[in-house]
Amino acid sequence: MKDAFGLPQSLLVLGGTSEIALATARRLIARRTRTVWLAGRPSPALDRAAEQLGALGADVRTVAFDALDADSHETVLGKVFAEGDIDLVLLAFGVLGDQAHDEREPSAAVRVAQTNYTGAVSAGLVAARALQTQGHGSLVVLSSVAAERPRRANFIYGSSKAGLDAFAQGLGDALHGTGVHVMVVRPGFVRTKMTAALEEAPLATTPEAVATAIELGLRRRSETVWVPGALRVVMSALRHLPRGVFRRLPI
Amino acid sequence: MPAPRTVPVTGWGRTAPTAARLIRPRSYEEAAEAVRTCGARGGIARGLGRAYGDAAQNAGGAVLDMTGLDRIHAIDADTGTLLCDAGVSLHRLMEVLLPLGWFVPVTPGTRYVTVGGAIGADIHGKNHHVSGSFSRHVLSFELLTADGGVHSVGRGTPLFDATCGGMGLTGVILTVTLQLQPVETALMSVDTERAADLDDLLARLSATDHRYRYSVAWIDLLARGVSLGRAVLTRGDHAPLDALPAGSRARRRPLAFRTTRLPAPPPVLPEGLLTRRTVGWFNELWYRKAPRARMGELQPLAAFFHPLDGVPHWNRIYGRGGFVQYQFVVGYGHEDALRRIVARISERRCPSFLAVLKRFGDADPGWLSFPLPGWTLALDIPAGLPGLAAFLDELDEEVAAAGGRVYLAKDSRLRPDLLAAMYPRLDDFRDLRARLDPHGVFVSDLARRLAL
Ligand SMILES: Cc1cc2nc3c(=O)[nH]c(=O)nc-3n(C[C@H](O)[C@H](O)[C@H](O)COP(=O)(O)OP(=O)(O)OC[C@H]3O[C@@H](n4cnc5c(N)ncnc54)[C@H](O)[C@@H]3O)c2cc1C
Ligand SMILES: NC(=O)c1ccc[n+]([C@@H]2O[C@H](COP(=O)([O-])OP(=O)(O)OC[C@H]3O[C@@H](n4cnc5c(N)ncnc54)[C@H](OP(=O)(O)O)[C@@H]3O)[C@@H](O)[C@H]2O)c1
Numbered sequence: 001m002k003d004a005f006g007l008p009q010s011l012l013v014l015g016g017t018s019e020i021a022l023a024t025a026r027r028l029i030a031r032r033t034r035t036v037w038l039a040g041r042p043s044p045a046l047d048r049a050a051e052q053l054g055a056l057g058a059d060v061r062t063v064a065f066d067a068l069d070a071d072s073h074e075t076v077l078g079k080v081f082a083e084g085d086i087d088l089v090l091l092a093f094g095v096l097g098d099q100a101h102d103e104r105e106p107s108a109a110v111r112v113a114q115t116n117y118t119g120a121v122s123a124g125l126v127a128a129r130a131l132q133t134q135g136h137g138s139l140v141v142l143s144s145v146a147a148e149r150p151r152r153a154n155f156i157y158g159s160s161k162a163g164l165d166a167f168a169q170g171l172g173d174a175l176h177g178t179g180v181h182v183m184v185v186r187p188g189f190v191r192t193k194m195t196a197a198l199e200e201a202p203l204a205t206t207p208e209a210v211a212t213a214i215e216l217g218l219r220r221r222s223e224t225v226w227v228p229g230a231l232r233v234v235m236s237a238l239r240h241l242p243r244g245v246f247r248r249l250p251i
Numbered sequence: 252m253p254a255p256r257t258v259p260v261t262g263w264g265r266t267a268p269t270a271a272r273l274i275r276p277r278s279y280e281e282a283a284e285a286v287r288t289c290g291a292r293g294g295i296a297r298g299l300g301r302a303y304g305d306a307a308q309n310a311g312g313a314v315l316d317m318t319g320l321d322r323i324h325a326i327d328a329d330t331g332t333l334l335c336d337a338g339v340s341l342h343r344l345m346e347v348l349l350p351l352g353w354f355v356p357v358t359p360g361t362r363y364v365t366v367g368g369a370i371g372a373d374i375h376g377k378n379h380h381v382s383g384s385f386s387r388h389v390l391s392f393e394l395l396t397a398d399g400g401v402h403s404v405g406r407g408t409p410l411f412d413a414t415c416g417g418m419g420l421t422g423v424i425l426t427v428t429l430q431l432q433p434v435e436t437a438l439m440s441v442d443t444e445r446a447a448d449l450d451d452l453l454a455r456l457s458a459t460d461h462r463y464r465y466s467v468a469w470i471d472l473l474a475r476g477v478s479l480g481r482a483v484l485t486r487g488d489h490a491p492l493d494a495l496p497a498g499s500r501a502r503r504r505p506l507a508f509r510t511t512r513l514p515a516p517p518p519v520l521p522e523g524l525l526t527r528r529t530v531g532w533f534n535e536l537w538y539r540k541a542p543r544a545r546m547g548e549l550q551p552l553a554a555f556f557h558p559l560d561g562v563p564h565w566n567r568i569y570g571r572g573g574f575v576q577y578q579f580v581v582g583y584g585h586e587d588a589l590r591r592i593v594a595r596i597s598e599r600r601c602p603s604f605l606a607v608l609k610r611f612g613d614a615d616p617g618w619l620s621f622p623l624p625g626w627t628l629a630l631d632i633p634a635g636l637p638g639l640a641a642f643l644d645e646l647d648e649e650v651a652a653a654g655g656r657v658y659l660a661k662d663s664r665l666r667p668d669l670l671a672a673m674y675p676r677l678d679d680f681r682d683l684r685a686r687l688d689p690h691g692v693f694v695s696d697l698a699r700r701l702a703l
Pocket of ligand 1: 263295296297298299300301302303306307317337338358359360361363364365366367368369370371372373374375376377417418419420422423424425559660661
């Protein structure tokens, strides 16, 4: 169960090698989390992640999960929930894609969309139903500032996150009053392996900062969290720029 | 029975809401039926929801609102024994009993609790140092257990001791036989005095508590330096009839139960009303307005026992984020731990209204009953205070190291691995539950969180 501060005792990460998710898990293990499920595509990195969290004192298990294989989500997640209540589901999987390449290769673009959007719709709905049955829990969805307004430089990724973001907001409304809390997290540029090849954007931040913001959001039962917080203002300004101006911005 | 509604449920602190089917049985049969059919996520009894944390909530399962079973069956006005349903409130009992010259044996800081909740948490009052906890005055009760059967449970049995303080986890209490306390009037004779600091406070309480049936100290945890732990002591007893002025209204109707209720605060209040500054002002004012010493003041019962009940829904002043109550006890001989904790809270500048310090007397046998002979301190803190989770964890360490414990009826955040040290009979409790309720029919969020 979560305590009065929204701190979970059990955690299920979808996208078990995500650096943001692992920073969050470390932080939560330092508080109350004792049971961690890392769901992801089997790999040495997944096993290593489990080992590292285990060394912090949590009981960590891995489970094979592929966002692109929507048909399997019911079974895979069903097994996890059958083992006991999950207080927090962190939906962290996602791919950035390669915009230039993906524009030329529509099937690659579709994979980005299927991972970030339809994969998340499927896993999100399955997790939400399980949480609703247990009558409590939080679903934390890693969206992105990119969801707020499509940019020329990465609109394939941006549009998939926009879909995810809209989905998660609607799901939060649908679950209002059911004891289940949905929180949409919109980080800006976070220094992880996902962005390693990119040039750093202004207000760049760290996985640890995202973890801190998630912990705070859980305590406040927030519905939307920006990381860093200043992005809320920046994005609401950018959102209202005329198209012609926005297009010419060097972002 | 109308179809149960699935609703979000919280305790009095309004933190950690979870959804449950709320069922309000109107007969013992309906209660038994609800227990038999509560499904995989079990059920838990709920009284008036005055437990601060998650004791009377059950995510995804059933919550049995027992306030629909609130009959008073029999009162023996000669011996002062009472047979009533567990869902009746102490408020109602006072209305009915006072005119007959009887009072509840133990009352907490609010009279809006049920008899079932009083047993479930084995509550204590300002008279604990003399009268023990609620269970000491319970002669027997009827318990609806996991198999749907009803058992008559008497004193001195394992089931009695597991149920008193057992937080509803042994079953649903249906009826209770209680020994009452005789009174001549509905007024209290109260002595008030100020203590300049913590040492002064402890000395005064230790020296003269035995002279009073009821004793409590309101302590200002925002006071610092030489004023650290300054407090106002209010102690007294039921006023005897001859203490009331001849010819006064009170003398003519000595047993009339008088209460006042102000309007409730609106359901939604802005966050941040309670800051260090506003609370500091309040505490300062309150300390200054208290008399340095006043003897034998006559006060209505409600003013003495339940000042907060004058404002319905006062818990709303903490805003949406809710609040946490922290109550612990440390045994006599561990005053150093108490001093350290008070100093840390003051240093931390928690915007905490008057906290309550009290001396407990002998413990009662309930396995998870909270009181043990020693000092208990209770304080409210807004849940949104940054760093509070870690801070309270540190206080827990101090409490556990001093052989003390925190109160489950107030808890919403204790670290589970400290529980066994705080409650040495925990294993007995778990064993009894495993035998009595092998399928875990009775379960609450508290039980899940702390693996009770
Ligand atoms: C302002 C205020 C002041 C307080 N002061 C004190 C104090 O001075 N001393 C003190 O000890 N406590 C105090 N409390 C706490 C309160 O007395 C306890 O939490 C009490 O248990 C609340 O009773 P309730 O009927 O509201 O029960 P709930 O809060 O609804 O339930 C509390 C527990 O009792 C169980 N329970 C309720 N009914 C039944 C039943 N019929 N059968 C089996 N189990 C049942 C529940 O399952 C739950 O575990 C205070 C609370 C408030 C809000
Ligand atoms: N980093 C940023 O700047 C940033 C900013 C805003 C939002 N976000 C979002 O935050 C989330 C986490 O990002 P991160 O920075 O922690 O990136 P990361 O370390 O690269 O993690 C991405 C995760 O997604 C998983 N994944 C990808 N495809 C998958 C699939 N088909 N099935 C299952 N898992 C799959 C990866 O697993 P494998 O190990 O199997 O590849 C990996 O665990 C992502 O949703 C990302 O879009 C990131």
